[in-house]
Amino acid sequence: xxxxxxxxxxxxxxxxxxxxxxxxxxxxxxxxxxxxxxxxxxxxxxxxxxxxxxxxxxxxxxxxxxxxxxxxxxxxxxxxxxxxxxxxxxxxxxxxxxxxxxxxxxxxxxxxxxxxxxxxxxxxxxxxxxxxxxxxxxxxxxxxxxxxxxxxxxxxxxxxxxxxxxxxxxxxxxxxxxxxxxxxxxxxxxxxxxxxxxxxxxxxxxxxxxxxxxxxxxxxxxxxxxxxxxxxxxxxxxxxxxxxxxxxxxxxxxxxxxxxxxxxxxxxxxxxxxxxxxxxxxxxxxxxxxxxxxxxxxxxxxxxxxxxxxxxxxxxxxxxxxxxxxxxxxxxxxxxxxxxxxxxxxxxxxxxxxxxxxxxxxxxxxxxxxxxxxxxxxxxxxxxxxxxxxxxxxxxxxxxxxxxxxxxxxxxxxxxxxxxxxxxxxxxxxxxxxxxxxxxxxxxxxxxxxxxxxxxxxxxxxxxxxxxxxxxxxxxxxxxxxxxxxxxxxxxxxxxxxxxxxxxxxxxxxxxxxxxxxxxxxxxxxxxxxxxxxxxxxxxxxxxxxxxxxxxxxxxxxxxxxxxxxxxxxxxxxxxxxxxxxxxxxxxxxxxxxxxxxxxxxxxxxxxxxxxxxxxxxxxxxxxxxxxxxxxxxxxxxxxxxxxxxxxxxxxxxxxxxxxx
Numbered sequence: 001x002x003x004x005x006x007x008x009x010x011x012x013x014x015x016x017x018x019x020x021x022x023x024x025x026x027x028x029x030x031x032x033x034x035x036x037x038x039x040x041x042x043x044x045x046x047x048x049x050x051x052x053x054x055x056x057x058x059x060x061x062x063x064x065x066x067x068x069x070x071x072x073x074x075x076x077x078x079x080x081x082x083x084x085x086x087x088x089x090x091x092x093x094x095x096x097x098x099x100x101x102x103x104x105x106x107x108x109x110x111x112x113x114x115x116x117x118x119x120x121x122x123x124x125x126x127x128x129x130x131x132x133x134x135x136x137x138x139x140x141x142x143x144x145x146x147x148x149x150x151x152x153x154x155x156x157x158x159x160x161x162x163x164x165x166x167x168x169x170x171x172x173x174x175x176x177x178x179x180x181x182x183x184x185x186x187x188x189x190x191x192x193x194x195x196x197x198x199x200x201x202x203x204x205x206x207x208x209x210x211x212x213x214x215x216x217x218x219x220x221x222x223x224x225x226x227x228x229x230x231x232x233x234x235x236x237x238x239x240x241x242x243x244x245x246x247x248x249x250x251x252x253x254x255x256x257x258x259x260x261x262x263x264x265x266x267x268x269x270x271x272x273x274x275x276x277x278x279x280x281x282x283x284x285x286x287x288x289x290x291x292x293x294x295x296x297x298x299x300x301x302x303x304x305x306x307x308x309x310x311x312x313x314x315x316x317x318x319x320x321x322x323x324x325x326x327x328x329x330x331x332x333x334x335x336x337x338x339x340x341x342x343x344x345x346x347x348x349x350x351x352x353x354x355x356x357x358x359x360x361x362x363x364x365x366x367x368x369x370x371x372x373x374x375x376x377x378x379x380x381x382x383x384x385x386x387x388x389x390x391x392x393x394x395x396x397x398x399x400x401x402x403x404x405x406x407x408x409x410x411x412x413x414x415x416x417x418x419x420x421x422x423x424x425x426x427x428x429x430x431x432x433x434x435x436x437x438x439x440x441x442x443x444x445x446x447x448x449x450x451x452x453x454x455x456x457x458x459x460x461x462x463x464x465x466x467x468x469x470x471x472x473x474x475x476x477x478x479x480x481x482x483x484x485x486x487x488x489x490x491x492x493x494x495x496x497x498x499x500x501x502x503x504x505x506x507x508x509x510x511x512x513x514x515x516x517x518x519x520x521x522x523x524x525x526x527x528x529x530x531x532x533x534x535x536x537x538x539x540x541x542x543x544x545x546x547x548x549x550x551x552x553x554x555x556x557x558x559x560x561x562x563x564x565x566x567x568x569x570x571x572x573x574x575x576x577x578x579x580x581x582x583x584x585x586x587x588x589x590x591x592x593x594x595x596x597x598x599x600x601x602x603x604x605x606x607x608x609x610x611x612x613x614x615x616x617x618x619x620x621x622x623x624x625x626x627x628x629x630x631x632x633x634x635x636x637x638x639x640x641x642x643x644x645x646x647x648x649x650x651x652x653x654x655x656x657x658x659x660x661x
Contacts, residue, residue, distance in 0.1 A: 002030075002031075003028035003029060003030060003048055004028060004029060004030075004031065005025065005027075005028060005029075006024055006027055006028075006029060006035075010029075010033070010035045011024050013035040013036070014035050014038055014041075017035070017036075017038065017039040017040070018039060018040045019038055019039065019040065019041045019042070019043075020041075020042045020043075021042065021043040021044065021047075022043070022044040022045075026043070026044075026045065026046050026047060027043050027047040027049070028047065028048050028049070029048070029049045029050075030049070030050050030051050030080070032051040032053075033049060033050075033051055033052075034051070034052055034053075036067075037052040037065055037066060037067025037068070037069075038052075038067055038068045038069070039067070039068075039069045039070075040069060040070045040071075041068045041069070041070070041071050041072070041073060042071075042072045042073070043073050043074075044072075044073075044074045044075070045074045045075030045076075045092075045093075046075055047073060047075070047076060047077075047078075048076075048077040048078065049068075049078050050078060050079045050080035050081065050082065050098065051080050051081065052065065052066040052067045052080075052081060052082075053066065053080070053081055054066050054081040054099070056083050056101050058101075058103075058185075064083060064085065065083075066081040066082055066083045067083065067084075067085075068082075068084045068085075069084070069085045069086070070085060070086045070087065071084045071085070071086070071087035071090070071091065072087060072089070072090035072091070073087075073090065073091050073092075074090055074091070074092040074093065075092055075093050075175075076091055076092070076093065076094050076095070076096060077094075077095045077096065078096050079095075079096055079097045079098035079099070079100065079180065080098040080099070081098055081099050082096055082097075082098065082099065082100045082101070082102070083100070083101040083102070083103065084096075084102050084103075085102070085103040085104065086103060086104045086105075087102070087105055087107075087108070088104075088105065088106045088107070089106055089107035089189075090107060090108075090109065091107075091108045091109065092107075092108070092109040092110065092111075093109060093110040093111075093174060093175050093176060094108060094109075094110065094175065094176045094177070094178055095175060095176070095177050095178070096178045096182075097177075097178060097179045097180030097181070097182065097197065098180045098181075099180055099181045100178055100179070100180060100181060100182040100183070100184075101182070101183050101184070101185070102178075102182075102184045102185075103184070103185050103186070104185060104186045104187075105184055105185075105186070105187040105188070105189075105190065106187070106188050106189050107189045107190070107191070108178075108184070108189075108190045108191075109176075109189075109190075109191055109192075110173075110174060110175060110176040110191070110192055111191060111192060112174060113172050113173065113174045114172065114173065114174070114176070114192035114209065115168040115169065115171050115172045116171060116173075116176070116192060116193065116194040116209065116210060116211045117135065117194075117209055117210035117211045117230060117231050117232045118135070118136045118137060118164075118167060118168035118171045118211065118232065119134050119135075119136065119164065119165055119167075119168030119169075120134065120135050120209070120230045120231075120232075120247060121133065121134055121247075122134075122135055122247050122248065122249065122264050122265065122266060123247075123264045123280055124144075124148055124264065124265060124266050124280055124281070124282050125148060125280055125281070125282055125298055125299065125300060125324045126280065126298065126322060126323075126324050127264070127279070127280045127298060127314065127321040127322070128321060128322035130151070131148050131149075131151065133147050133148060133249075133266060134161055134164040134165060134168070135231075135232045135248075135249040135266070136164050136167050136168060136232065137167075137171070137211055137213055137232060137234075138408060138533065138537070139164075139232065139249050139251075139266075139408070140268075140408045140409050140410070140537065140540065141251065141268035141269070141284050141285060141302075141408075141409045141410075141509070141510035141511050141512070142409070142410055142509040142510060142511065142512040142540045143160070143536060143537070143540070144249075144266055144268070144282065144510065145282075145284075145509045145510040146160070146509065146519075146523070147160055147161070148266075148282055148300070149300075150523065153523060153527070155527050156523050156526050156527045159526050159527060159529065159531075160526060160533075160536070163532065163533050164533070167533060176192065176193065176194055176195075177194050177195065177196075178195045179195055179196045179197035179198070179199065179214065179215075180197045180198070181197055181198045181216070182195055182196075182197065182198065182199045182200075182201070182214075183199070183200045183201065183202065184199075184201045184202075185201070185202045185203070186202060186203050187201055187202070187203065187204045187205070187207075188204065188205045188206050189206055189207070189208070190204075190206075190207045190208075191207070191208045191209070192208060192209045192210075193207045193208070193209070193210050193211070193212065194210075194211045194212065195212045195214065196211075196212055196213050196214035196215055196220070196235070197214060197215050197216055197219075198214050198215060198216045198219040198220075199212050199214035199219060199220045199221075199222070200219060200220070200221045200222070201221075201222045202221075202222070202223055202224065203223060203224030203225065203226075204222045204223065204224070204225075204226045204227075204228075205225050205226060205227050205242075206227045206228070206229070207222075207226075207227075207228050207229075208228070208229045208230070209229060209230050209231070210228055210229070210230065210231035210232060210233065211231075211232050211233065212233045213232070213233060213234050213235050214233075214235060215235050215404060217235070217236075217403050217404050217405060218235035218236030218252065218253075218402065218403040218404040219235075219236070220233055220235065220236065220237050220238075221237075221238045221239070221240070222238075222239050222240070223238075223239065223240035223241055224240070224241060224242065225241065225242030225243075226239050226240065226241075226242065226243050226244075226245075227243075227244050227245070227246075228244075228245040228246075228248075229245070229246045229247070230246065230247045230248075231245050231246075231247070231248050231249070231250065232248075232249045232250070233245075233250045234249075234250060234251050234252040234254075234408060235252050235402075235403075235404040235406075236252050236253045236254075236401055236402055236403050236404055237250050237251075237252070237253070237254045237255070237256075238254075238255045238256070238257070239255075239256045239257075240255075240256070240257045240258075241257050241258050241259060242259045243256040243257065243258075243259065243260045243261070243262075243273075244260075244261045244262070244263075245262050245263075246262070246263040246264070247263060247264045247265075248262050248263070248264070248265050248266065248267065249266045249267065249268075250267050250271075251266075251267055251268035251269045251270075251271065251285075251408065251409060252268075252269050252270075252401075252402045252404055252407065252408055252409065253269050253270045253400065253401030253402040253403075254267050254268075254269070254270065254271045254272065254273075254401075255271075255272045255273075255401070256272075256273045256274070257273075257274045258274040258275050259275060260273040260274055260275065260276060260277070260278075261276075261277045261278070262277070262278040262279075263278070263279050263280070264279060264280045265278045265279065265280060265281045265282070265283060266281070266282050266283060267283040267287065268283065268284050268285050268287075268302075268408075268409050268510060268511070269285040269286070269400075269401075269402055269407075269408070269409040269411060269511070270285055270286050270396075270399060270400060270401050270402070271283045271285070271286065271287045271288065272287075272288045272289070272290065273288075273289055274289070274290045274291070275289075275290065275291055275292040275293075275294065276289050276290075276291060276292060276293065276294035276295060276296070276306075277294070277295050277296070277297075278295075278296045278297070279295070279296075279297045279298070280297060280298045280314075281296045281297065281298065281299055281300070281301065282299070282300040282301070282510070283296070283301055283302070283304075284300070284301060284302025284303070284329070284510035284511055285302055285303065285409055285411050285510065285511045286302065286303045286304070286396055286399075287301045287302060287303070287304045287306075288304065288305050288306065289304075289305075289306040290308075291306070291307065291308030291309065291335075292308065292309075293308065293309045293311075294306050294307070294308055294309060294310055294311065295310075295311035295312065296311075296312070297311070297312050297313075297314055298312065298314035298321065298323065298324045298325065298341055299312055299324060299325040299326065299327060299341065300324075300325075300326045300327070300510075301327045301331065302328075302329045302330075302508070302510050302511060303329045303330045303331075303392070303396065304327055304330075304331050304332070304333075305332045305333075305392070306332075306333050307332070307333050307334045307335040307336070307337060308335045308336070309335055309336040309337075310333035310334065310335065310336065310337040310338070310351075311338060312325060312338070312339045312340070312341055313338075313339075313340050313341060314341045323341040323342050324341055324342060325339060325341035325342055325343045325344065325345075326343075326344045326345065326362075327344075327345040327349075327351075328344075328345060328346055328347040328348075328349075328362060328365070328508065329347050329348070329508055329511075330347050330348035330349075330389070330392065330415075331345045331346075331347070331348065331349050331350075331351065332349075332350045332351065333350075333351045334350065334351065334352045334353075337351045337352055337353060337354070337355075338353075338354040338355065338356075339351065339355050340355065340356040340357075340358065341358075342358055343355065343358050343359050343360065344359075344360045344361065344362045345359070345361055345362070345369065346361040346362045346363065346364050346365040346366070346367055346423065347362075347365040347366070347419070347420050347423060347508075348365055348366045348383050348389055348415070348420070349361060349364075349365060349366065349367045349368070349369060349383060350367075350368050350369065350382075350383055351369045352368065352369065352370045352371065353370055353371025353372075354371050354374075355369060355371060355376045356374075357375075357376050357449035357450070358449055359376050359378075359448060359449050359450050360448040360449070361378055361448070361450065362423070363423060363426050363427050363430055364378060364380045364381075364423075364427045364430065364431075364447075364460070365381075365420050365423045365424060365427065366380075366381050366382070366383040366384040366389070366420075366424070366463070366467070367379055367380045367381060367382060367383060367460075368382045368383065369450070375451055376449065376450045376451065377450065377451050377452070377453065377456075378447065378450040378451065378452050378456070379452075379453075379456045379459075379460070380427060380431060380452065380456060380457065380459075380460025380461075380463070380464070381424075381427075381459065381460040381462075381463030381464050381467070382456075382459075382460075382463070384463045384464075384466070384467050384589065384592075385463065385589065385592035389415070390415075393413065393414075393415040396413050397413050409510075409511055409512075410509075410511060410512040410540055410541060410543075410544035411511040411512070412511065412512060412513040412544065412547060414513070416467065416470065416471040416474070417471075417506070417513050417551065418502070418506040418513070418515075418550075418551055418554040418555070419506040419507065419508050419513045420467075421467070421468060421471045421472075421554075421558075422505060422506055422554075424464040424467050424468055425464075425468060425558070427460070427464055428460075428461055428464040428465060428468070430447070431452075431457050431460050431461050431464070432461060434447060434452070434457065435457060435458075435461075440454075441454075442454060445457055466585045466588060466589055467585075467589075468558075469581050469582055469584075469585040470582060470585045470586055470589060471555070472555055472558055472559055472562075472578070472582070473578060473579060473581065473582020473583075473585065473586070474582070475551060475552055475555035475556075476495075476555065476559065476575075476578060476579070476582070477579065477582065477648065477649075477652050478548075479494065479495060479552055480494075480652055480655070480656075481652070482494075483495075485655075485659075487659060488572055488659035491575075491656075491659065492567065492568045492569070492570060493568070495556065495567035495568065495570065496556075496567055496568050497549075497552055497553040497556050497567075498549060499546075499549050499550065499553055500553065501515055501517060501518055501546075501549075501550050501553060502515050502549070502550030502551065502552070502553030502554045502557075503515075503553055503554055503557045504516060504517060504554075506554065507519055509540075512540060512543060512544050513547065514543040514544070514547070514550070515543075515550050515554070518543050518550070519543075522536070522539050522540075522543075525539075559578070562578075563578075572656060572659055575656055576653060576656050576657070579649055579652055579653050579656065580649075580653070582649065583645065583646065583649035586642075586645045586649075587642055587645070587646065590641055590642045590645075591642075
């Protein structure tokens, strides 16, 4: 829309309303401009003003008309129906979108050329340096994982870093953007910050050098006392209540609150931080810490639940804070747990107590790592049978806060996948090898700075076998049902994978589970210089979309190893036996989970109920608060799952028995 110069009458009216300008000729307005709504304002530089036709309703029901009152405005374009009121210092070098309200702030300015947080180096994982990641608007967890951990491929890393630096320079400007329908109330200084549409910034203390990538689908909310420096904040984020963010990328749907403090860290989708502190961490999706005195430092985490007072050390008082650790997806730390880095914790494992022996349990997932008399004891596979593990897997998809249709992270929520199954497959071999070397009657075995009791080792082998059987059966049954075969030959043809991709090792790229071969192919193409940030994202998205195709290739390969023949030659008896074993494994595992859930309703759990009554009143009080075991939603879901899977197994077995060799 075209702008025009002010009329002499409009200039006189503005001057009568205590407005001044370095040069009124540099102030342009849209047709329909009404000078009545500008009072006590000073203009300098090039100014463009829209129309002022609407009212705003502030918290408490107070209504104010759009306009500019008590403000110094320098070199700005102010959109239609904006409300700028009581700017203590000035607003400089901004384009402000329509329907935006800025009230009672100290200063909003761009000083010189800024990339608005893009290209800032974050010293993630290693405080001593060496893994610095340049952040930018569209950083994904998977791309950051590659940049952080694949330093053995320096050419690839340098190529991606150059792409990000080029992007950062493309965003460089001496003029900032404040989007449409933005609210900025009662704030301190905002310097070199780009603010997207529908952002709500209320009571924030300081924002410096960053981007707030809010939009109408997923507004960003920043609250009282918040301080952010050198940052990128993705859509749908909430940062509230005096939280401090310094040199961080904050991914979509994250929530920081209650005085949380984060520095030199990357947070991806749906992380939550409250009370505690993060320093130099890679927080993959669903890294959650809600408690005071909880420190996450120099580590990589994802799908983590950190207990109160849990922390780690990356400093041995020799060469500085240079050590790092990894807790693979789904790990948990209990209250007051401690890990001395370097350590590596296996997927879906539980850490209890203090551990200073640099344990590596990555080949033994779903384990308990427990302190006993200052020693680290490992209970392999124990977490497969716990109710908490199953609840976690169910709740993560339900707690996805991302409302933006343009999602940056690729998240696979599956509890069992080729990534965890390969680890269980290898873990079973590891345990069997330990047993063979030390003998079946050895009381305590040693493994990578941990101890494993004889009974724990034997149960670990059994649990891993159940987990493997369940997963392979799941994949086989899904393939059979999708094929709906009419004969055994037709079924055999359907069992042949439609891609060779998927066999061999798999990796977890901070949420994206993919074959190592596909990741290697991507990295090779990056090194050839044939990729862009967009095409890298597309390839990662393609891996995510093809997960189940690739999964079947892996599962078919393992089934062929068990059957001793190819899937195209499998016998009917082998298929029936596999389904029967799957059915037994599923039911046995569900019964273990059911029994574990029952512990939450035993007499010990009722301690503290019915405090002034007898045993009967204690039971009644407990049931009125917690309900009866049989009526618990999760317990009912487990029993229904047993019934549903039993029927599924019977249905598939019935189909197979119709076929003849």
